[in-house]
Amino acid sequence: MTDSGENGGGHDLDRRIAEAQAKHTRGVSSAEGRAETRGWAVGIEFVGTVLVCGFIGWGIDRWLESKTPWGLIVMLVLGFAAGTRRAMQTSANFDADPGNDPQD
Numbered sequence: 001m002t003d004s005g006e007n008g009g010g011h012d013l014d015r016r017i018a019e020a021q022a023k024h025t026r027g028v029s030s031a032e033g034r035a036e037t038r039g040w041a042v043g044i045e046f047v048g049t050v051l052v053c054g055f056i057g058w059g060i061d062r063w064l065e066s067k068t069p070w071g072l073i074v075m076l077v078l079g080f081a082a083g084t085r086r087a088m089q090t091s092a093n094f095d096a097d098p099g100n101d102p103q104d
Contacts, residue, residue, distance in 0.1 A: 038094050045090065046083040053079025 057075025064071065 038090075042087045042090050042094075046087045049083035049086060050076065050079040053082065 053075040054072060057069070057072035057079075060071035060075070061069050
């Protein structure tokens with residue numbers, strides 16, 4: 001290989017890297033990407049809390065062999081309350097994080 005071929009290849013590589021980075025970001029800033037990720041995290045945590053509590057309530061009803069699903073109903077309500085509280089706490093932590101500056 002000659003030096004001229006390496007320099008041309010280096011420019012080509014830089015161009016391809018820049019194109020790949022542009023496709024990867026899709027016009028989304030890093031702050032917007034972090035906000036989207038954190039939003040998904042809060043949503044998944046909320047749904048997970050409700051589902052786990054519902055499953056525990058269902059298990060209680062099965063264990064007690066109850067004819068009405070009172071354990072499920074009570075645990076779903078408690079799961080919703082706990083999920084809402086946890087989502088509010090997590091959102092407050094994200095808002096207080098100095099790394100969430102929109103100029104990033």
